[in-house]
Amino acid sequence: MKYFPSLCCLPVLFLVSIAGAEEEAPEITLDPSGYRSNQPEFVVAPDFVPDLTPDPAPRSVQQHPQYPLNRIVAIANNDVILSSELEDSMNQIVKQLNEKGTPIPEHAALVKQVLERLVVDSLQLQIASDNGITINDSMLNSEIQDLARENGVSVTEFRDILGRDGYSYSKFREDLRKQLIISQVRRQMVASRIKVSDQEVDNLLATLKASGQSDIEYHLSHILVAIPEAATPEETRTAEQHADDILERLRSGKNFAEIAIAESDGQTALEGGDIGWRSLGQIPSLFLDSVKTMQVGDVSDLIRSAGGFHIIKMQDKRGDERHMVEQTRARHILLKPDTVNTDEDVQVRIQQLEIRLRGGEDFATLARANSQDTLSAAKGGSLGWLNKGDTVPAFEEALEGLAPGEISTPVKTQFGWHLVQVQERRSHDSTEDYERSKVKNLIRTRKYDEELFLWLRRLRDESYVENRIEEL
Numbered sequence: 448m449k450y451f452p453s454l455c456c457l458p459v460l461f462l463v464s465i466a467g468a469e470e471e472a473p474e475i476t477l478d479p480s481g482y483r484s485n486q487p488e489f490v491v492a493p494d495f496v497p498d499l500t501p502d503p504a505p506r507s508v509q510q511h512p513q514y515p516l517n518r519i520v521a522i523a524n525n526d527v528i529l530s531s532e533l534e535d536s537m538n539q540i541v542k543q544l545n546e547k548g549t550p551i552p553e554h555a556a557l558v559k560q561v562l563e564r565l566v567v568d569s570l571q572l573q574i575a576s577d578n579g580i581t582i583n584d585s586m587l588n589s590e591i592q593d594l595a596r597e598n599g600v601s602v603t604e605f606r607d608i609l610g611r612d613g614y615s616y617s618k619f620r621e622d623l624r625k626q627l628i629i630s631q632v633r634r635q636m637v638a639s640r641i642k643v644s645d646q647e648v649d650n651l652l653a654t655l656k657a658s659g660q661s662d663i664e665y666h667l668s669h670i671l672v673a674i675p676e677a678a679t680p681e682e683t684r685t686a687e688q689h690a691d692d693i694l695e696r697l698r699s700g701k702n703f704a705e706i707a708i709a710e711s712d713g714q715t716a717l718e719g720g721d722i723g724w725r726s727l728g729q730i731p732s733l734f735l736d737s738v739k740t741m742q743v744g745d746v747s748d749l750i751r752s753a754g755g756f757h758i759i760k761m762q763d764k765r766g767d768e769r770h771m772v773e774q775t776r777a778r779h780i781l782l783k784p785d786t787v788n789t790d791e792d793v794q795v796r797i798q799q800l801e802i803r804l805r806g807g808e809d810f811a812t813l814a815r816a817n818s819q820d821t822l823s824a825a826k827g828g829s830l831g832w833l834n835k836g837d838t839v840p841a842f843e844e845a846l847e848g849l850a851p852g853e854i855s856t857p858v859k860t861q862f863g864w865h866l867v868q869v870q871e872r873r874s875h876d877s878t879e880d881y882e883r884s885k886v887k888n889l890i891r892t893r894k895y896d897e898e899l900f901l902w903l904r905r906l907r908d909e910s911y912v913e914n915r916i917e918e919l
Contacts (some may be wrong), residue, residue: 454822516527519913521916523569526913533558533562534624535560537561549708549719556710557708562916566912567903570906571633574636582631587624590623591874607723636902639828651890652883654884655728658901665763665764668762669713670757672690674755697746697760698746702781705719723746728890728893734747738761742761745761746758747760770878775898776829777868777870778811778814778829779865780814783862793864803868805854828868835847851869851870851872853869855868
């Protein structure tokens with residue numbers, strides 16, 4: 448069951464579809480009638496998957512002091528973080544780590560990581576407020592419906608499961624709203640400025656093919672020991688010594704995820720440093736030389752960047768196969784209601800056209816003469832080859848129920864009334880188009896990762912942040 452716990456527990460965006468990360472296939476531009484679903488896209492962090500099986504015997508978790516209720520534990524510009532927020536976030540993080548079987552770090556280290564995420568989230572939400580960036584109830588409800596549908600349950604069942612696992616539905620809604628707002632902020636402040644040229648795609652494709660590794664993906668984990676901008680030599684030496692100490696502990700067999708949670712300054716620290724599966728084209732350039740020579744289980748040497756000292760671990764490696772997609776070649780006739788013709792009038796007309804088609808009249812001729820989808824009408828109603836997901840659900844459902852040559856009964860969508868005919872089906876090797884689309888998105892994601900890191904660091908450095916934990 449995929450769903451989202453409290454905002455602070457959600458992994459900070461690393462692989463971000465808003466920056467154009469992984470697509471299953473290149474987008475097909477259809478006619479203005481809009482047969483592609485154009486629902487708002489909201490970037491959300493990787494799903495937290497709770498265990499829906501009966502709970503095993505609870506693991507022992509370290510006890511930690513309770514902070515005074517609703518005392519201020521941090522100030523972030525014009526906002527405050529309360530002890531109740533921190534305590535709630537801590538509890539949910541511990542629950543998440545237990546479910547994953549990840550060792551829980553020392554309390555002070557975990558507090559530092561969770562509080563830092565709460566602060567950075569607060570700063571981004573303040574930017575949203577200042578710029579009028581909101582997520583209304585309609586958008587939020589649509590997102591929740593999508594989550595429920597992806598998990599094969601109704602919204603009511605989804606809500607019940609949240610309650611069973613100890614999550615308030617109202618709090619879940621507000622946490623999800625905040626997450627979507629943060630995604631919108633990042634899209635406006637970072638992702639919208641990222642461009643990828645065809646030449647960049649060509650160059651990377653050529654590089655990957657020349658290396659013989661274009662089909663290989665790597666599952667990596669990452670630890671960052673950050674240094675401040677304009678760091679002094681002493682600050683740099685201190686950071687390097689700390690990174691060396693971490694590396695020594697890792698090579699002596701210490702758990703990577705546990706150390707990442709406790710000590711990494713990276714965006715995925717609370718996920719044990721896990722940055723997921725990446726191809727060479729998606730891996731930051733400063734890591735490439737190390738990754739190419741690593742085997743599964745290897746931990747890299749220290750990798751120096753302007754932002755600090757990095758350590759990566761090769762968790763796994765896999766190849767890729769040909770990308771085959773099932774396609775349908777179809778055509779249709781569309782009639783739309785308007786100020787003169789009501790929906791009922793249009794339904795009667797489409798039924799009359801259906802009778803004529805079943806009487807043997809030519810589909811293409813009737814489409815040219817009657818269809819109000821002007822682009823496809825000029826081609827006898829042809830929509831060309833369609834991939835699964837290219838059309839709105841009602842239209843796609845009609846397609847799936849037809850054999851080649853068969854004509855549908857009238858189909859109602861938000862665009863009007865359709866008659867649909869499937870002409871043929873095929874299994875198509877779209878590997879080349881898929882690889883090109885994928886590489887373009889990998890470049891965009893890599894640029895986004897780099898820009899997001901710099902933007903978040905500037906945001907944090909240029910903001911007023913006061914940590915009051917020590918006073919409690």
